[in-house]
Amino acid sequence: MKILVTVKEVAEVDDEFDISGLDIAESSLEYDLNEWDDYAVEEAVQTSESHDDVEVVTVTVGPERAEETIRMALAKGADRAIRVWDDTLEDAQFLDVETKAELITAVAEEEAPDLVLSGVQAGDDANGATGVAVAEELGFEWAAVVNHLELDADAEIASVRRELEGGIEELTDVELPAVLTIQTGINEPRYASLRGIRQAQRKPLEVNSLEDLGLDAGVVDSPVERTSMYEPESESDATVWEGSPEETAGELAAFLRDKGVVDG
Amino acid sequence: MTVLAVAEHRRGDLRDVSFELVTAGRELADELGSDLAVAVIGGDVEGFVEELNREGVDTIYTVAEGEEFNHGIYAQTIEQLHAELDPAALLLPNSVNGLDYAPAVAEQLDLPLVTDVIALEGSDPVEVTREQYGGKVEITYDIGAEQYVLTVRPAEWPTATAGGEATVETFETDIDEGALGTTVKGFEEVGAGDVDITEAEVLVSIGRGIEEEENIPLIEALADALDATLSSSRPIVDNGWLPQNRQVGQSGKVVTPDVYIAIGISGAVQHVAGMKGSDTIVAINTDPNAPIYDIADYGIVDDLFEVIPALIEEFGGDVPDI
Numbered sequence A: 001m002k003i004l005v006t007v008k009e010v011a012e013v014d015d016e017f018d019i020s021g022l023d024i025a026e027s028s029l030e031y032d033l034n035e036w037d038d039y040a041v042e043e044a045v046q047t048s049e050s051h052d053d054v055e056v057v058t059v060t061v062g063p064e065r066a067e068e069t070i071r072m073a074l075a076k077g078a079d080r081a082i083r084v085w086d087d088t089l090e091d092a093q094f095l096d097v098e099t100k101a102e103l104i105t106a107v108a109e110e111e112a113p114d115l116v117l118s119g120v121q122a123g124d125d126a127n128g129a130t131g132v133a134v135a136e137e138l139g140f141e142w143a144a145v146v147n148h149l150e151l152d153a154d155a156e157i158a159s160v161r162r163e164l165e166g167g168i169e170e171l172t173d174v175e176l177p178a179v180l181t182i183q184t185g186i187n188e189p190r191y192a193s194l195r196g197i198r199q200a201q202r203k204p205l206e207v208n209s210l211e212d213l214g215l216d217a218g219v220v221d222s223p224v225e226r227t228s229m230y231e232p233e234s235e236s237d238a239t240v241w242e243g244s245p246e247e248t249a250g251e252l253a254a255f256l257r258d259k260g261v262v263d264g
Numbered sequence B: 001m002t003v004l005a006v007a008e009h010r011r012g013d014l015r016d017v018s019f020e021l022v023t024a025g026r027e028l029a030d031e032l033g034s035d036l037a038v039a040v041i042g043g044d045v046e047g048f049v050e051e052l053n054r055e056g057v058d059t060i061y062t063v064a065e066g067e068e069f070n071h072g073i074y075a076q077t078i079e080q081l082h083a084e085l086d087p088a089a090l091l092l093p094n095s096v097n098g099l100d101y102a103p104a105v106a107e108q109l110d111l112p113l114v115t116d117v118i119a120l121e122g123s124d125p126v127e128v129t130r131e132q133y134g135g136k137v138e139i140t141y142d143i144g145a146e147q148y149v150l151t152v153r154p155a156e157w158p159t160a161t162a163g164g165e166a167t168v169e170t171f172e173t174d175i176d177e178g179a180l181g182t183t184v185k186g187f188e189e190v191g192a193g194d195v196d197i198t199e200a201e202v203l204v205s206i207g208r209g210i211e212e213e214e215n216i217p218l219i220e221a222l223a224d225a226l227d228a229t230l231s232s233s234r235p236i237v238d239n240g241w242l243p244q245n246r247q248v249g250q251s252g253k254v255v256t257p258d259v260y261i262a263i264g265i266s267g268a269v270q271h272v273a274g275m276k277g278s279d280t281i282v283a284i285n286t287d288p289n290a291p292i293y294d295i296a297d298y299g300i301v302d303d304l305f306e307v308i309p310a311l312i313e314e315f316g317g318d319v320p321d322i
């Protein structure tokens, strides 16, 4: 059995940041493995540990910098990695869901996995859409926002729980092959061990261009165009107490006593 | 021309986002100079019609297929409705179920998709606004296409008022049962327990800013000193540091205390969904740009590990050694 995990390197914005053109200035960004994908990797690795003959392959669409993140997934137990990138992708204004889904689908068609695990959302873009778009494109079944997974490889069924709003879970059987978008909390992602980090250096990491995937530059064309980025006007007129921690704590304490919600 | 919105229901009830979609849909239909159609798929469609007949809706299409949401039935039905109505815009909810079918529908119809939209403007092209980077910035997009799919963030638009004059039509679909690859087995409620945070008058709520499980006693000591109840954002529960019944937010509990003190919580939309109805919101966060400050009434922009011990001492509590 083969599990393909989509992993994204996400950008986190510093407390103080600048906007440069249509994006946040590079100097205000730090990069990390997407939180949701961390859980997806862990779910795949745990499955490979509890079933026989499971290969875990990760796929990332991203620049060379993303290899740090990919190595993290390899250090946690994925077997090999594929990174998709080239100049056409580098030069695109941004990659919309459809484009990313096409790229990931092209890799999935090569790999022919039984299961694709992706994150519910990317922490930075938060489209919440790529996994399900890939499923449709691949002709796989799918389930979004999965917080529990039991695989019956023989029956080719994934029994999942989908986490709905308000503490309600939907119990659903999904026919394989399928794409599942993984929700945080489904497992406890491990930390990479030193041994894992060493081993990751030797695991295969293949880089594919559009041409390698049999796609042309038209894949990045999108009718959706980013026109502006800005810091939202704060709607609040929050009173911010200033001073030393003792002073601000004093202000808050006085407020709570005034409100009568706290005695003493 | 038409704008087509799809209602959402669960276990017999229409969800609020359905009525918000009517408002957003009417707004867009006015920009486009078009009609607004609303489709309701599955469940007690006849009963739902009455509630969905809100101001601004021109036509309601009822599709009597299945009881509960099944993404295969939704996708097939919407594809057929789309072929029939040829709408400019397809408006879907950015709910958990919306996440489960909107991208598939857009892909299947080969239409551009923008998710989690918080504002719409103009028609040629339509400009949509969404958030990025955890709500720290907003971005606008022009959609240069005649047809497109948008998912609309819940609780951004007001619900449409009752008293519409919509025409009701039954829409007959042709569902390929063999193509349905998922089966919904049932539902389960989670997060019960001894503490009901929805009853609390004062909530001391902790987020990822607490850093380590070993630091939780600091917040427990504050809750004790204030005689308040302890709650949290999702990562604290995901990490197993507090039980699920303490989680505030979209997938946790909706709370409306007199005072909600958000400590080391950024204010992600899914968290805010659970606490924005609090009477007074106090935020303690080192990041002055954290979205929580958009809804806070009072704030302290400082390190919680400095402020919380001082606050515990104000109320004569014992600061734990952490």
Ligand SMILES: Cc1cc2nc3c(=O)[nH]c(=O)nc-3n(C[C@H](O)[C@H](O)[C@H](O)COP(=O)(O)OP(=O)(O)OC[C@H]3O[C@@H](n4cnc5c(N)ncnc54)[C@H](O)[C@@H]3O)c2cc1C
Pocket (backbone or CB within 6 Å): A120, A121, A145, B096, B206, B207, B208, B209, B210, B232, B233, B234, B235, B236, B247, B248, B249, B250, B251, B252, B253, B263, B264, B265, B266, B267, B268, B269, B270, B271, B274, B284, B285, B286, B287, B290, B302, B303, B304, B305
């Ligand atoms: C489908 C779905 C459902 C979800 N449901 C929920 C839900 O029900 N509830 C929920 O909460 N989330 C939910 N989420 C997750 C949500 O998107 C966020 O990831 C989560 O709310 C972030 O939690 P946080 O604010 O504690 O962490 P972060 O976003 O990491 O914020 C931590 C904050 O702590 C501050 N901080 C750090 N150190 C300090 C310090 N020393 N002193 C003071 N401040 C400090 C930082 O500035 C930051 O603002 C859901 C997500 C999805 C996709």
Ligand SMILES: Nc1ncnc2c1ncn2[C@@H]1O[C@H](COP(=O)(O)O)[C@@H](O)[C@H]1O
Pocket (backbone or CB within 6 Å): A006, A007, A008, A009, A034, A036, A037, A059, A060, A061, A062, A097, A100, A117, A118, A119, A120, A121, A122, A123, A125, A126, A127, A128, A129, A130, A131
């Ligand atoms: N550039 C990318 N490379 C690999 N996987 C991605 C990429 N972008 C998104 N994904 C996957 O799709 C999920 C949802 O992302 P999004 O739809 O952008 O919110 C992420 O959690 C990833 O698993």
